[in-house]
Each structure stands twice: as structure tokens, then as C-alpha cells.
Amino acid sequence: MSSIQIQNVTKRFGDFTAVDNISIDIEEGEFVALLGPSGCGKTTTMNMIAGLEDATEGAILFDNQDLGHVRMQDRNIGFVFQNYAIFTHLSVYKNLSYGLEVKKVGKSEIERRVKAMADRMSISHRLDQPASSLSVNEMQKLAIGRSAIVEPRIFLLDEPLSNLDAGFRAYMRAELKVLQHEFGQTMIYVTHDQIEAMSLADKIAIIDQGKLMQYGAPLDIYNDPQNRFVANFVGSPRMNLVDGELREEQGALRLMLHGGAEIRLDGQVKTAFTSDAKVHSGSFGIRPQDIYFGEKRADNDIRMQGKVEVLERVGPKRLAYLQVQETMFLAFDDQAQLRVGDDVPFYLPSGASMAFDLESGRRLGG
Numbered sequence: 001m002s003s004i005q006i007q008n009v010t011k012r013f014g015d016f017t018a019v020d021n022i023s024i025d026i027e028e029g030e031f032v033a034l035l036g037p038s039g040c041g042k043t044t045t046m047n048m049i050a051g052l053e054d055a056t057e058g059a060i061l062f063d064n065q066d067l068g069h070v071r072m073q074d075r076n077i078g079f080v081f082q083n084y085a086i087f088t089h090l091s092v093y094k095n096l097s098y099g100l101e102v103k104k105v106g107k108s109e110i111e112r113r114v115k116a117m118a119d120r121m122s123i124s125h126r127l128d129q130p131a132s133s134l135s136v137n138e139m140q141k142l143a144i145g146r147s148a149i150v151e152p153r154i155f156l157l158d159e160p161l162s163n164l165d166a167g168f169r170a171y172m173r174a175e176l177k178v179l180q181h182e183f184g185q186t187m188i189y190v191t192h193d194q195i196e197a198m199s200l201a202d203k204i205a206i207i208d209q210g211k212l213m214q215y216g217a218p219l220d221i222y223n224d225p226q227n228r229f230v231a232n233f234v235g236s237p238r239m240n241l242v243d244g245e246l247r248e249e250q251g252a253l254r255l256m257l258h259g260g261a262e263i264r265l266d267g268q269v270k271t272a273f274t275s276d277a278k279v280h281s282g283s284f285g286i287r288p289q290d291i292y293f294g295e296k297r298a299d300n301d302i303r304m305q306g307k308v309e310v311l312e313r314v315g316p317k318r319l320a321y322l323q324v325q326e327t328m329f330l331a332f333d334d335q336a337q338l339r340v341g342d343d344v345p346f347y348l349p350s351g352a353s354m355a356f357d358l359e360s361g362r363r364l365g366g
């Protein structure tokens with residue numbers, strides 16, 4: 001097990017900056033997800049941790065030691081890639097024993113550990129067969145078992161579940177969490193799937209265009225996004241984020257939305273929008289779960305009026321698409337009281353609403 005310190009790391013390919021001054025502290029035994037859209041720099045960051053790429057600037061320390069000059073094969077890192085990196089022509093047994101043989105572990109110890117790992121992964125009945133005969137799901141288990149068996153100090157997983165069907169993916173997700181608990185290794189997990197990151201990781205590093213947008217525990221990030229990008233990226237269904245110009249008249253502050261609709265700001269969210277006098281255009285955020293219908297619950301809650309365009313079933317709930325002129329709000333119809341075509345009032349609780357500067361994306365007053 002190891003702690004990892006990524007300190008002001010930048011990676012350039014020619015003129016292009018793939019990773020831009022990222023710092024992340026990973027504690028021993030932590031499960032950290034690197035999350036972000038395609039091309040944001042997740043794999044490049046992972047490759048630098050692995051020693052497959054050198055950082056252009058900055059340092060990566062393991063247990064406060066700079067491993068810059070330590071060869072990749074001497075870093076004791078386990079990998080699981082999207083495309084498995086399994087020797088398909090060798091038997092399942094050989095695939096599992098390979099890493100231990102390289103490490104010159106004794107024959108009987110190898111046998112014991114291979115059997116234990118095969119049992120653990122429920123592939124014991126396949127030990128003598130060629131890896132090429134395994135199903136996709138068994139192949140995935142073998143890939144993880146093969147890396148775990150050498151007990152690496154750090155486990156790096158790059159989109160390991162992306163080839164799997166939805167059902168098995170959910171199962172493997174749970175299995176990975178159990179494994180991490182059992183092995184106690186530091187794990188770094190690359191994914192573009194926010195649900196995967198939210199359910200697996202102790203901490204999530206959200207990256208966009210090579211920059212670290214936020215680093216923290218999943219719930220802290222969900223409840224307290226520090227910028228518009230993170231607010232938009234995390235949560236399902238996504239947060240309602242509506243952009244507009246701020247206008248103040250006779251003490252009332254309004255966000256004028258495209259197409260003529262407006263939000264009369266009140267309470268905490270009004271205070272947030274006024275916390276920086278330089279901000280003239282803003283983004284108002286509210287999660288669908290926080291919008292409500294019926295009686296107004298608090299003085300500062302913001303009343304809106306919209307037309308129910310669509311009602312969509314999401315599990316046991318119904319998600320309503322509410323059209324306010326050219327702006328759409330999503331809200332849960334908890335009481336199943338809405339019908340398509342209804343023109344209904346709904347409320348945005350001021351305390352649950354968030355304010356962002358549209359220009360920089362920065363959270364205001366948060």
C-alpha cells in the first residue's frame with residue numbers, strides 16, 4: 001500500500017497541454033476515481049503515475065518519495081485495462097501465475113495463491129483451459145485476478161468495466177468494491193461514467209480539458225460543486241442550469257433568461273448572486289429532486305409557472321419536463337399529480353439553489 005502525491009503536474013505533447021498543473025493527494029488505501037469527459041487527460045495522468053509517461057513539469061511521489069527515476073516494472077503497480085492485456089493463448093492458470101513467476105515466488109506458494117485467487121474470482125473450473133475460451137465476463141475477472149495476485153502497492157484501473165453489459169457491469173462494480181476492501185490497496189480508477197465514480201470511489205477527481213475542477217468525496221462534490229462544470233457533470237438526472245443576465249430594479253434582482261422568462265431571485269441564492277459586484281451574467285442551478293409543487297413551503301422559495309411538456313417514468317418516479325417560455329426545467333412529480341399540457345406553478349427552494357458566474361463558471365457564495 002502506498003500514498004500518492006501528485007504535485008503541480010503538467011504534461012505537454014508539443015504545444016498541446018493534456019494535463020494542466022494538477023495536484024491530487026491520495027491517502028494509503030484510498031479508492032480514487034479520475035472522472036471526466038473523453039480527452040480530458042485522465043489516461044495521461046494515469047500513465048504518469050504508472051511511469052509510462054514522464055511529467056513535463058511537477059512531481060509524483062509515492063509515500064513522499066519521488067519515483068521519477070524508478071523503472072515502471074520496479075514500481076510494483078497492478079494494471080487493469082479496458083482491453084484486458086490477457087495472454088489469450090496461455091491457460092487461465094498460466095495467466096494467473098505469470099506475475100508471481102516473474103517475481104520468483106516459490107512453486108508451491110504460486111500454486112496456493114493461484115488456487116485461492118481462482119476461487120475468489122469463481123473461475124477455478126477454468127484453470128486448465130486457454131484464456132481465449134473464457135466469456136467476456138470471466139475474462140474481466142481473470143484480468144483483475146491477474147493483477148491482484150502479485151499484491152501490488154497500487155492498483156490502476158483504466159475504464160475496466162466499459163466492455164461489459166449493464167447487468168454484469170453493476171455486479172463487477174460491487175465486486176471491485178469488495179475486493180478493494182479485502183486487499184486494502186490504494187486504487188486509482190479512470191472512468192467517464194459519473195455513476196460508476198460516485199458509487200465506487202472514496203474520492204473523485206473531476207478533470208476537464210486537463211484541469212482539475214474539483215477533488216473530494218462523492219457526496220461533498222454532489223452537494224457542494226465548486227463550479228458550473230462539476231454541477232453539470234455530477235448527478236442523475238442532471239442539475240437544471242439556466243443562464244441569463246442579472247438585472248436589478250428597485251431592490252429586486254432578476255435573472256433574465258433567453259426567450260423572455262425570468263427568475264425573481266430571493267433568499268440565499270439572491271445573496272450568492274450579489275456576493276460579487278463584478279458578475280453580470282449568471283447561471284442558476286437547482287437539482288430536479290429539490291423542485292416541488294403545491295403549497296409554497298418557505299417565504300424565500302421562488303415561484304415559477306410552466307407547462308408540463310412531457311412526463312417520463314424514471315424507476316418508480318415520474319420526471320416532469322416543465323417549459324417556461326424557451327427554458328426547460330426538470331422536476332420529479334412525487335405525488336403523481338401532473339398531466340401533460342397542465343400549466344402549473346412550481347417552486348425553486350432558495351436554500352437548495354446555486355449561483356454560478358457564467359463567464360468563469362465559478363460558484364458564487366458557496
Ligand code: ATP
Nearest residue numbers: 013016018036037038039040041042043044045192
Ligand atoms: P479517453 O477517455 O478518451 O481515453 P482521456 O481523458 O483518458 O480520454 P487522454 O487519453 O489522457 O484523455 O488524452 C488527453 C489529450 O491528450 C487528448 O486530446 C489526446 O488526444 C492527447 N494525447 C494523449 N496522448 C498523446 C500523445 N502521445 N501525443 C499527442 N497528444 C496526445
